[in-house]
Amino acid sequence: MAKLFAVTVILIAIGSAIPILMHTFVPPVDISTHGPLIDEQMSETMAEAGISFLAAQIILGVFVWKFSRTQGRIGSFPGGARGLVAAAVILVGVEVFALGAFGARAWAGIYFTAPGPNAMRIQAQAGQFAFYFRYPGPDGKFGPLHPDLINEGTQNFFGLDPDHDPEAKDDIVTAELAVPVNREIHLLMHAKDVGHSFFVRELRIQQDFVPGLDVSVHFTTNKVGRYEIVCTQLCGLGHYNMKAYLNVMSQADFDAWLKQQASQQ
């Protein structure tokens, strides 16, 4: 029975590693300029976690196989507890703090840098169960929000008052997040009702919308294409169906798209 346990544990460990080694399940190709650091961090962590996982499971299996016995004297691990504690503190300590330090670099690249002065500002609003986006129009300014004016029936999703707020007159509201490729985007996020999240796997961005708090992220895309934006913060019965698209376009296509959207407001 001990040998069966040993073989099972080792087979499970190796079997679990195969889909990872074969790259059967991987995140989709990165489309952001900040993503490579995250992907590199993911690979390094996978290697370190994978080695720890395999080593621990295999040694567990081998020891169970070898020391399931009735004869012989009780022996002791060479080096004893002190050696194991030293190994844990030094090897694992160095390993995880190195991961932490390099990981912090990737995080800092996104969150500890301010968006550039030429970043295109787009507002994102999340509500049960849809995302809406707002572009400031030719004046470059967003009109103020009036929550009491929000009305889905009249499609006033943001609560704008163009009759009284001149800055809101040229605001462009869309259900799709279109951005020009290779241009920095400063996404200003707010929630209309409850907590939501903005997750685009390809963009390597996941950020919660927090009711009552203005949150922002900035990013630059480098591949034209259409990608799903999904909500990852449980927001109610329609949570699973709350999605929109990130449409990364060439500058010319984007200009044309924005013009067309403006004409439809």
Add this chain to the structure above:
Amino acid sequence: MHDMHVPAVHHHAPPQGFIRKHVFSLDHKVIGEQYYGLALLAVLIGMVLSWIMRLHLGWPTLSIPGLQLLSKNGAPGGIPTPEYYLQLMTMHGTFMVFFVLTTAPFAGFGNYFLPIQVGAEDMPFPHFNMMSFWVTFVAFVVALAAFFVPDGPPLSGWTGYAPLSALGAVAGPGQGLGQVLWAASLAIFCVGQLLGSLNFISTTLDMRCKGMSMMRLPLTVWAWFITSAMGLTAFAVLMPACILLILDHVAGTSFFVASNLVVNDQLQPHSGGSTLLWQHLFWFFGHPEVYVAIVPGMGVVSHVLITNMRRPMLSHRVLIYSMAALAFLSYMVYGHHMFVSGMNPFSSIVFSFPTLAITIPSTIIVLIWIGSLYGAKLRINSASLFALGFISLFVSGGVSGFFLAQPSLDILLHATYFVVGHFHFTMAIAAIFGIFAGTYFWFSKVTGRMMNETLGKIHFWFTFVGAYSIFMPFHYLGIAGNVRRYQAFVDDYLQPLLGVHKFITVAALVTGAAQLIFLYNLIYSRFRGPKAPQNPWEATSLEWTIPSPPPFDNFGGKLPVVYHDPYQYGIEASSGDYVMQDSPEQVQTVHDEK
């Protein structure tokens, strides 16, 4: 130096009558069994809920027979609606985390065995102890009642994030009365845990028998003691948080609801609250709670393994210090649940390092376990198999923590099935393996009868292979970006992953069905199992010095005197390769290895 103080001896007369013996009992052993029974009931409910969820995820159009009887509106034609799926998911998490994983390994085993293992007749506050169970039972009934209110239970998950959980019925089905019942249930549950923790701590500190110094306490007692300290502080935060949440519902306050929120085109009459405050309070409780679930399992696994390895751990002290370090660090890491929550991104880095640092005591514990196997004379039985399985599963869950401790990787993995796989491996299935190990080990002491070993081993193999078949693929799904808490996978990129979900569903059904083997073994052996000897495993701690089942006052009116460290195995003594803790026999004893 051994502590030779005289314990505060507690006397009470033998209970008379059915009610005093079996219902409102003051006996810590009966209370322990009551907690275990409650956990068994809760785990059956929680498992059935998970089956319904898994069936729906694998085959979304499948009509689940009889489901419409549970809720006509929630499952018309036996197919769960989106909101009903989330309601079942919320209650699955609530039942499992609170009424199974907190209840069985800590309150169940701890109540039964802690006083015996320290050499006490009972706990110092038996009425508090009785109250702690019945308060917990009331909490369970209140949670269960949420199924029977018009809108059903809440749908906001076991984490109950505000403002979804605070806005009331306008936020969705179950968010009115169902959510209030949920919060009330948790607040009541906290009272039970606080009373229990108080008893555990005072029993450990004040009720030890003569010769039982702190370092002579078995690792189980240390684990329960450390868990109690966490319980006192963690539940003391959850309780007021739940009360504030209820006030947001019923008293018009705005602790967790910000200004200017618009739901269904209606401006909500709240202002000034903080969304993130709930998350901070919840996770300040929530992360220690992970260790409340797993540390008792570490104690049980150590205790079971030592007995079956016929040798003490490489270091008793290092294991104790490492468990204490886990408990201490568990308060500093809670922010890793909130990396992408919108809290200050600098905080994420601050929370990231203690989270990574917690790997060190965890690794030490695992290495001491595995290192102690070296040179052992390992006996394989159902209890030791589950203990070994615990180590394997805990390692698997632990290494996925490397990823989730890093904010930069949380961007990809947060709220995906990777997280679901991680916490199921560690706090859920590993902790449940600890419960199984403890059950197979102590069953004979509690009932006076042996469990069937063949059935126990069959149960182990199905459960061990099953656990990996269910929870390892969760990690793969998460890496591919599969978001959790979705009742259907409508996103394009999720379509190729549906096959994996079907596989997991089949594995969950088979593994779940295999638990019937355990249930049968438990019930059959309780009444028909062969009579157990007093000490079938040749173990050394005090519970094995008394008859099975133990008398109402544990030691027959005469408190034991302890002469040895708890785990004197691998020696030459008159009883064999071990010496009981209360044996005055002089032997060449085993000391902590350096």
